[in-house]
Amino acid sequence: MRPTLRQLEYIVTVSRLGRFSQAAEVLNVSQPSLSAQIATVEQELGIRIFERSRGGVQTTAKGEDFIERAQKILVDVQDLRHAMVSDAPVGGRLRLGVLPSIGPYLLPQVIKEVHHARPGLRIVVREENTRDLEHGLKSGRFDLIISTPEDHPNTVQERLFNEPLWIATAVDDPLARDLQGVGAEDLQNRIFLTLDQSHRLSRIVFALAAECGGVVSDEYEGTTLDSIVLMAASGIGVAVLPDLYARRQGIYRDEVRLRPLKVTNANRDIAMLTRSTEGPLPGQRVLTQSLRSVARGMGMSILGD
Template identity: 80%
Template sequence: MRPTLRQLEYIVTVSRLGRFGLAADVLNVSQPSLSAQISAVEQELGLRIFERNRGGVHATAKGEAFISRAQKILAEVQDLRHAMTSDAPVGGRLRLGVLPSIGPYLLPQAIKKIHQDRPGLRIVVREENTRDLEQGLKAGRFDLIISTPEDHPNTMQQRLFNETLWIGVAIDDMLARDLHGVTAEDLRDRLILTLDQSHRLSRIVYALAAECGGVVSDEYEGTTLDSIVLMAASGVGVAVLPDLYARRQGIYRDEVRLRPLAIPNANRDIALLARRGEDDLPGRNILTQSLRAVARDMGLTVSPE
């Protein structure tokens, strides 16, 4: 039956290295044997996986889809092998999707705590925007996601915490002197910077701007929180930032000044979400407890259990 796991490994390795010769060396097989095995898969499935030219090897459109699936299959087999050979008393694996405005600032401490309490649990983390997290959860790429609950209807939701919003401005901006919290009046007629509209944060900022009389920039949409901080530092506008980023990274930046927003509803809820009807996943409870504990230690408003 084709393709075999070994053939999948051949194809993924060629894709990663871009050359048959290098792949053959890494896999410790002859190049003719490697080529023959991949050709056998192509003939069996009736598709062309790679285009070969002087510049190296490039996957076709069908080949890219094949390689993506092959990588997932090989990862599952590796997880299976690990689970069956691990000496850890309690194991399990969770595929976790998380907003990039949360993951780097919350997960390191939570993962460390989980590893101490349950060393056999493996958590595979991927950062994606709100829209892609929703699609990934529906498609089964993720077991759980950490996101804004209102963007994922018909899911099982465990509220984790609420985080307020901050602003970041250039060091010579008038708002940099306000140590007591920025009001709605302070943002009137100001140009406001945020992430692109695939992120829930963008929609929160648009609503905030409408309430305050500010204007959201459609020319300076950022792809990361760091990018909008840099734009704010140059004096372009006012960056709106979530609490986690502000506490964990933003306050240590020299080129901007961060100030909390003293405006009702200038906040967002964060939850752990699963597909409705999903069986109890191994490790979900300890993940929830660890995330809440870390959020509490950071001074965030933790949701009741």
């Protein structure tokens, strides 16, 4: 029966990565074979899924519909396979998407608490940027996501906590001596370093730079928080960092100095989000409770209490 599951996987992977060459590498197939399989699907269905160009691929309107349906099929097959081979006690399974600036610093303790409260619940976690989390929730690839609520309209939102922001500077930067925190006046004419624009943090940093009279670097966009910390260590600018990263990892870096930001709106809300068409999911309540409990223990301002 065509298209096959493998062909669906090819198409979804190309859509996610934006290039045939990268998709072929990830899927461990030759690029000509990948292209031929996708062309076969397009020919048999009489549609155009991708428009190719030197800059990558663009998905057509018909292709967007195809990919959304293909993702749901692949997720259902994955769930079926898991249900048949799993020896875990019945307790539910949640596919959770989370921002990479949150996941590794918050979730280990949360998962531990959830496992203690509900041992049979399995949580499958994937870290992705804001844009991909939105797409994953809409397509059904995620059951729920942990992200910044303003980026996900038309969802059911359960606000969890408010997270302050910090800056990282080179050790010889004058701001490194300000132990009480850094104000807007201290950042005038400064260069701000941030993640690429697929992350909400980038938009927050652009707003902060405008408020402080600074400018966001147009020469470097990081893909990880570690990368922008290293750039700050070189002295080319100040890196803006979320509190969870700053206090769980950043303060242990010898090559930079971290200082809290004392600027209006130097924070972000974090929420649990689900599709508006779904009711409460099995295990969602215990996960939300654990997220708030662990965040409270880390000194966050809890929302929704």
